Amino acid sequence: xxxxxxxxxxxxxxxxxxxxxxxxxxxxxxxxxxxxxxxxxxxxxxxxxxxxxxxxxxxxxxxxxxxxxxxxxxxxxxxxxxxxxxxxxxxxxxxxxxxxxxxxxxxxxxxxxxxxxxxxxxxxxxxxxxxxxxxxxxxxxxxxxxxxxxxxxxxxxxxxxxxxxxxxxxxxxxxxxxxxxxxxxxxxxxxxxxxxxxxxxxxxxxxxxxxxxxxxxxxxxxxxxxxxxxxxxxxxxxxxxxxxxxxxxxxxxxxxxxxxxxxxxxxxxxxxxxxxxxxxxxxxxxxxxxxxxxxxxxxxxxxx
Amino acid sequence: xxxxxxxxxxxxxxxxxxxxxxxxxxxxxxxxxxxxxxxxxxxxxxxxxxxxxxxxxxxxxxxxxxxxxxxxxxxxxxxxxxxxxxxxxxxxxxxxxxxxxxxxxxxxxxxxxxxxxxxxxxxxxxxxxxxxxxxxxxxxxxxxxxxxxxxxxxxxxxxxxxxxxxxxxxxxxxxxxxxxxxxxxxxxxxxxxxxxxxxxxxxxxxxxxxxxxxxxxxxxxxxxxxxxxxxxxxxxxxxxxxxxxxxxxxxxxxxxxxxxxxxxxxxxxxxxxxxxxxxxxxxxxxxxxxxxxxxxxxxxxxxx
Numbered sequence: 355x356x357x358x359x360x361x362x363x364x365x366x367x368x369x370x371x372x373x374x375x376x377x378x379x380x381x382x383x384x385x386x387x388x389x390x391x392x393x394x395x396x397x398x399x400x401x402x403x404x405x406x407x408x409x410x411x412x413x414x415x416x417x418x419x420x421x422x423x424x425x426x427x428x429x430x431x432x433x434x435x436x437x438x439x440x441x442x443x444x445x446x447x448x449x450x451x452x453x454x455x456x457x458x459x460x461x462x463x464x465x466x467x468x469x470x471x472x473x474x475x476x477x478x479x480x481x482x483x484x485x486x487x488x489x490x491x492x493x494x495x496x497x498x499x500x501x502x503x504x505x506x507x508x509x510x511x512x513x514x515x516x517x518x519x520x521x522x523x524x525x526x527x528x529x530x531x532x533x534x535x536x537x538x539x540x541x542x543x544x545x546x547x548x549x550x551x552x553x554x555x556x557x558x559x560x561x562x563x564x565x566x567x568x569x570x571x572x573x574x575x576x577x578x579x580x581x582x583x584x585x586x587x588x589x590x591x592x593x594x595x596x597x598x599x600x601x602x603x604x605x606x607x608x609x610x611x612x613x614x615x616x617x618x619x620x621x622x623x624x625x626x627x628x629x630x631x632x633x634x635x636x637x638x639x640x641x642x643x644x645x646x647x648x649x650x651x652x653x654x655x656x657x658x
Numbered sequence: 659x660x661x662x663x664x665x666x667x668x669x670x671x672x673x674x675x676x677x678x679x680x681x682x683x684x685x686x687x688x689x690x691x692x693x694x695x696x697x698x699x700x701x702x703x704x705x706x707x708x709x710x711x712x713x714x715x716x717x718x719x720x721x722x723x724x725x726x727x728x729x730x731x732x733x734x735x736x737x738x739x740x741x742x743x744x745x746x747x748x749x750x751x752x753x754x755x756x757x758x759x760x761x762x763x764x765x766x767x768x769x770x771x772x773x774x775x776x777x778x779x780x781x782x783x784x785x786x787x788x789x790x791x792x793x794x795x796x797x798x799x800x801x802x803x804x805x806x807x808x809x810x811x812x813x814x815x816x817x818x819x820x821x822x823x824x825x826x827x828x829x830x831x832x833x834x835x836x837x838x839x840x841x842x843x844x845x846x847x848x849x850x851x852x853x854x855x856x857x858x859x860x861x862x863x864x865x866x867x868x869x870x871x872x873x874x875x876x877x878x879x880x881x882x883x884x885x886x887x888x889x890x891x892x893x894x895x896x897x898x899x900x901x902x903x904x905x906x907x908x909x910x911x912x913x914x915x916x917x918x919x920x921x922x923x924x925x926x927x928x929x930x931x932x933x934x935x936x937x938x939x940x941x942x943x944x945x946x947x948x949x950x951x952x953x954x955x956x957x958x959x960x961x962x
Contacts (some may be wrong), residue, residue, distance in 0.1 A: 419751040447723040447774070450766045451759075458811060459758040462804065468749050496821040498896075500766065503818035507762060507811030510800075512809035517791045517800040518935055542876075561918045631822055 358382065358570070360512040363432035363584040365389040367425075367473075369464060370437030372402035373538045373541070375479065375528075379435055379549045384409050391429040393422070395438065402537060419463050426471035433580040436464050436478040441538075444629060445500045445600040457504035457512060465515035465523075469471030474520075475583035477511065477576055480505050480527040482565070482595060485637040498631040509593070516591040519566045524579045529636055532658055533569030542658055543600045545608060560605040560636045565598040568654040571647035572596055595639035598647055607651075614655040662686065662874070663881045667736035668889040669693040671769040673775075674741030675707035675714070678840045679783065679832075682877045683739060688713050695733040697726075697791075699742065705840060714791055723767050730775035737884040738772050740765065740782040743934060745842075748933060749804045761808035762815060769819035769827075778824075779887035780817065781880055784809050784831040786869070786899060789941040802935040813897070820895040822920040828883045836871030837962055844962055849912060862931030864909040866938045869902040872958040875951035876900055882949045899943035902951055911955075919961040 366383050370376040371392035384390045390410045394403050395417070403412060415427045426434075440456035443448055461478070468476055485495040485501035497503035515521045532542055540555075548555045575596040582588040602610070605623060612618055628634075670687050674680040675696035688694045688711045694714045698707050707716060717729045730738075744760035746753055749881045765782070772780055788807035789799040801807035836846055845861075852859045879900040886892040907915070909927060916922055932938075 393742060419754055423751060447727060447767070447770050450723055451763050454758065454763040454766060455755075458762055459755050462754045462758060462807075463751070466754060468878075472752070487818065496817040497814065498818075498822060500815070500818060503766075503815050506814040506817075509812040510814060511804070511807050513800040514802075514804060518802060635895065 359574050359581070360413055361386050361388050361577050361590060362581045363388065365429065365578065366433045366435060367391045367393065367429050367431035368435045369393045369460070370411065371437060372398045373437060374533075374538055375531065375569060375572055376437040377406065377535060378403065378533070379437070379576050380410050381407050381551060382573050382577065386509055391425070391431065392440070393425065393510055397558045399537065406533065411644070419466065422463050422467045423470050426467035426473065430471060431473050432475065432584060434464065434468050434473055434476045435576060435580065436461065436476060439479065439505070442501050444497060447582070450500070452508070453500060453504050457501070458507045459484065461508040462511045465512060469515055469519040469521055474522055475580065476512070476521055476523040477579045478508070478525050480524065480525040480593070481637070482527050482529045482636055483633065484509070484527060485639065486633045496502060497623050498633060518575055522583050522589050523591055524583060524588055526575055526579055526642060527593065527595045529565030529567065529570060529595070529597055531569055531572055532655065534658065535546070536569070541604070542611065543575070545611055545619050548619045554620045554622060556622045558604065558626060558628045558632070559624045562632060563601040563636055564607060565601050565636055566607055566651060567596055567598050567647050568649040571649050572650060574648070575642055575645045579642060582644070586619045593639070594642040596645070597636070597641055599653070601636055602651065609653045611655045611658070613650045615657070660756065663885070664877050665682060665690050665692050665715060666885045667692065669733065669735045670737045670739060670884065671695045671697065671733050671735035671801050672739045672741065673697045673764070674743060674947040675710060676702045678835065678842055679876055679880070680741040681706065681710065681767050681804045681839060682837070682873045683715050683741070683880050685711055686881065688875050695729070695735065697729065697742070718878055720923050723770065726767050726771045727774050730771035730773055730777065734775060735777050736888060737747050737779045738777055739880060739884070740768050740780060743783065743809070744805070746805050747803060754804065757804060757808050758811075761805070762811045766815045769816060769825060771911065773819055773823040773825055778826055779884065780816070781828040781883045781887065782812070782827065782829050784813060784829040784897070786833045786858060786940055786943070787937065788813070788831060788941065790937045791935065792808050794836040799941055802937060808835065817895060826887050826893050827895055828887060830883055830946060831897065831899045833869030833871065833877060833899070833901055835873055836959065838871070838962065845908065846915065848908055849915055852923045858924045858926060860926045862908065862930060862936070863928045864912070865907055866932070866936060867907055867940060868911060869905050869940055870911055870955060871900060871902050872953040875953050878952075879946055879949045881948060886948070897943070898946040900949070901940070901942070901945055902955070905940055907957065914956045915959045915962070918956045918962070937945055
């Protein structure tokens, strides 16, 4: 990975560093010599914390706003990468409070601590779903899930800190991602297990289009956004997407995985229905300038 | 008040009914024969709960999402008026969690309960500050305070429930308000106290323009929005403002109050500075169609 994008900043703070993207980003930054502070929460998986590189400083946040402020004051990051989030595709009433707390309240506390510490730059992960809720052609599409609505709400909070407190901030809206060291129970994990056990898989009709991006490409996008903020090429508030060069259907994606790994899984397409609010055609936003994914999908899927 | 707008719906649920606008709205609806359920919270002022009309059913919410859902199922309101909110002009880090919980989480829980109970219509109170954060002429002005950002975040949550779950919803953005039975410590309360005690008042330079609207006019706006939703004239998602017919400066407002009530207070204009993010010229949105304030400012201020 020596040809990967080099950071132009010296210190970074990463929330959500035990997550899929966060762990790759923290590792990449640390490898490049950036001083990295990772913020973990009581809910963070201890095994994933232990898996962070030794040269990453880990701060176990208590959830108290004062604790976060002091941590930022000590870390004095050049760039904050705020990736901590809670995902739920279909929420239950009892999920609401935790979803808002993890996705909105924590975002406000991170912005407050960043501004307080004089940190000028924040890059955060949004989702293409923030604009996936409406018929195609709607100029202001709404979120398609409460999760996506909570990410949109987080963006409003960042808007305030950007405009009133001078925080330069970029939201990078992610679509689908894949790659090694993925703790999420996604479709690839289902395929892998089914192949290992020789079992059949029931799937949706599989005609939904997906922007599948390798986690190394996404990591590039976050480093690049940090560089653009650090150099002053992006000032104020921006929002961009990190799409693949071409969307594929879930069926095409499954076929590419099987071909790349020389495995076969029998899939019953249409064996279960699409879920409510399923995105059939992704919303297309403005990709991050100067970034594009480099990893071919079939090549990237090899070994995944 | 017999000439005031009549509701065209039979039942309503009001959150924030112990607040300034909420208490007037609950009273007006109950007087007009609407079956009103008021939701109170542990933080609601007992004296204000006791002050609600006898024919208003009071449900003391526990904060549990299941409790709210059951309350909505029993009340089966035709229209929900969601006015519960936490206001803070200048926040401290320790305020963030409570501000988001009261303004965003509760909004999501109210929408969830409304959708679950088959309630088709929601009217909520927003603030002109949601768009007050930027230089004039910005087409997408940002919130000017964390409070306003949290109200904007609540609107995103409502967008989701409107688009994905079919909730018809109107946000009415309020500017400044005045009238009897106001529990808030606003400028008028300061003037009244100073007049009673013969004291001087230190004020900002006083040149900020304000849309001051009488609470009876605001109440009309909320009833009217409920009627438009109930009749189907508004469907889906809408957002409107409730401005005065003409903005006045704080100085003009003070002079009108003194003149209306034949009192004099010596005010040291410029005795203290404008606060950060002070709105000098209000953002002008799209007023609620078919509504306009009827109470002349000087006449309305008499006795306030």
